[in-house]
Amino acid sequence: MSSGQTVVGERAPASIRRVAGASLAGATMEWYDFQLYGWLSALVFNKLFFPASDPVVGTLLAFVSFGVGFVVRPVGALVFGHIGDRIGRKATLLATLLLLGLPTVLTGLLPTYETIGVWAPILLVFFRLLQGFGLGGEFGGAALMVVEHAPQGKRGFWGTWACMGNPAGQLLSIVVVFAFVAALPEQQLLTWGWRVPYLLGVFILIAGLYLRFKVVETPAFARMKQSGGPVRMPVPTLLRRYPLTILKAFGARVADAGTWAVFIVFGISYLTTGLQLAKPVALLGVALALVLQMITVPIAGRFSDRYGRKPVIMLGAVLVGLAVFPSFLLMNTANPVLVCLAFLLGFPVGVGMVFAPSGAMLPELFDARVRFTGTSVVFQLSSLAAGFVPAIAASLLLLGGGEPWLVCGFVVVLAVITGACTHFLPETYRRDLNEEY
Numbered sequence: 001m002s003s004g005q006t007v008v009g010e011r012a013p014a015s016i017r018r019v020a021g022a023s024l025a026g027a028t029m030e031w032y033d034f035q036l037y038g039w040l041s042a043l044v045f046n047k048l049f050f051p052a053s054d055p056v057v058g059t060l061l062a063f064v065s066f067g068v069g070f071v072v073r074p075v076g077a078l079v080f081g082h083i084g085d086r087i088g089r090k091a092t093l094l095a096t097l098l099l100l101g102l103p104t105v106l107t108g109l110l111p112t113y114e115t116i117g118v119w120a121p122i123l124l125v126f127f128r129l130l131q132g133f134g135l136g137g138e139f140g141g142a143a144l145m146v147v148e149h150a151p152q153g154k155r156g157f158w159g160t161w162a163c164m165g166n167p168a169g170q171l172l173s174i175v176v177v178f179a180f181v182a183a184l185p186e187q188q189l190l191t192w193g194w195r196v197p198y199l200l201g202v203f204i205l206i207a208g209l210y211l212r213f214k215v216v217e218t219p220a221f222a223r224m225k226q227s228g229g230p231v232r233m234p235v236p237t238l239l240r241r242y243p244l245t246i247l248k249a250f251g252a253r254v255a256d257a258g259t260w261a262v263f264i265v266f267g268i269s270y271l272t273t274g275l276q277l278a279k280p281v282a283l284l285g286v287a288l289a290l291v292l293q294m295i296t297v298p299i300a301g302r303f304s305d306r307y308g309r310k311p312v313i314m315l316g317a318v319l320v321g322l323a324v325f326p327s328f329l330l331m332n333t334a335n336p337v338l339v340c341l342a343f344l345l346g347f348p349v350g351v352g353m354v355f356a357p358s359g360a361m362l363p364e365l366f367d368a369r370v371r372f373t374g375t376s377v378v379f380q381l382s383s384l385a386a387g388f389v390p391a392i393a394a395s396l397l398l399l400g401g402g403e404p405w406l407v408c409g410f411v412v413v414l415a416v417i418t419g420a421c422t423h424f425l426p427e428t429y430r431r432d433l434n435e436e437y
Contacts (some may be wrong), residue, residue: 019149019215021141025208026097027165028172030138032204033104033131035173036197038265042063044212045193047122048112069395070387072129076136078235078382081373085143089255089372090216093095093141096211099134099206103127108198138378139165144363148218148371148433151307156429160301166355167290167297167348170264174287178280178372182209208367220433224368231369238370238377245365246378249422252361253382255317256354258414259324262407265348269390270397270404271331271339281336285343292344296352304357313361313422316353321415323350324408332404346402354418364428369437 005033029393037045069365076096076271084092107127112121176197184193224230231237271277304312329345330338358379366374396406 002283016146016149016151016158017220018211020092020146020158020213022208022366023146023162023210024165024168025204025211026138026142026301027095028163029097029100029165029201029204030135030164031105031169032173032201033100033132034135035170036104036177036201039173040178040194040197045124048114048190048194049124051113055060061065066228070384071382072134073136074384076133077140077376078373079133080135080137081140081238081370081376082234084137084193084372085370089141089221090212090215090217092137093145094209094212095135096134096138096141097205097208098179099130100138103130104198104201104333105205108195114120136380137372137376138187139379140362140374141372143359143379144214144371144375145218147360148220148368149215149365150360152430153313155360155364156304156309156357157301159361159363160297160356161357161359161360163297164294165280167293169261171290171294172285173197174283174290178283179279204329205310212232212238220368220371223434228272234370234373237365238373242302242366242370242374245425246374248379248425249362249365249378250385251417252313252425253358253378253418254421255320255411255418256358256384257353257382258389259320259347259411259418260325261386262393262411263327263343265390266393266407267331267343269394270335272401275332275395277334277339281339281378284336284406285340288340289343289348293348293369295354296349300347300353300356301359304360304429309357309364309425310422310425310427313354314419316350316355316421317415317419319350319353320418321350321412325409328404328408346380349370350415351396361425361428364431364433365425368433 034313078090078295083095096212104127105253108122110123111126122141139162142165145156146161147159180193180196268282268286272279299310300316323346327342330342330345333339338395360373362378363371365378391406392410396410397404400406
């Protein structure tokens, strides 16, 4: 038997820390690039890739703004879910990491509109499409890879390593981008400085590939192959066996994904445009909140191992609902200290408690034959929904006469949906990942 195979009943030879590190690296790359594009769109890309005088480029800009970052993700979830459930977790995650990392680095080498004309924005959009496609399978695969390796009773904690890539990648993007913005004159930033944050992604890519090459296939997938093999078509099997589970799991994530969009996307715009607050103050609040979330997530994961996934998620949803109104009251003061406190109060703890158990709970909801597909589909559906939240929040702000209270009410509704859907999901923290259910 080859050294890469796993015998039924044995622990996989790969270190759980190495597996967790591989999951963290991929998830960090995912969110680093996701936020990087957002920060640089307003600072650089509108000037270098999308000149307003060109109507063709203007159309491309509208396309980018509409959905490149979100719409192709569910497609990637279906495709890579199928591959991950048919061929294996490891090979699929190597492919998704390459689809995330290579376009990131190539974007840093991309000629601008002034050099190659309309091909510059076309290539930029193409790279975003590749990344969005790869993103569809990244979190689901990264989460279940570490969860299927983790020992019983500790899956909640180890599953948070994939979740930690979210705040870690966003925080890293803020630090890198705005360090260059602060250090460089605008001309140097536009000439070469904007490229460096993208090129730095090569280090995350290399580290992630190194770690993922070192891990072996998960014990659960190896057992499934030996005991009956993968199903021929995972997607139809998933939809036939788990339709209500998918809907309830999607609902269990809306308070996480939606509240993130309200604070990180809508909140920054509300502060800087509506209240005329300096953007660095808002970003400092976000950065502090991300640090607190990085502390909250592993603690919440451990609690979910002790008390169950459902109590932690439902308590997090309650905290989200209770915190949103006080948070926006603090924002409305436009006082820098109170604005930072608003982000610390409204975002990291409640959302972190909803998000943290999902790294283990989503894989635990599905049997091994459709686990990659099910986890990826649920996560990407919630991410797709989050893409519409800023537009919904902006509309509610207009309906509220410029006051954010309807937006706060919307977040409370999301929290109620999450609490209710979680209540009706089965508790999973003691499930055997090798059983069919």
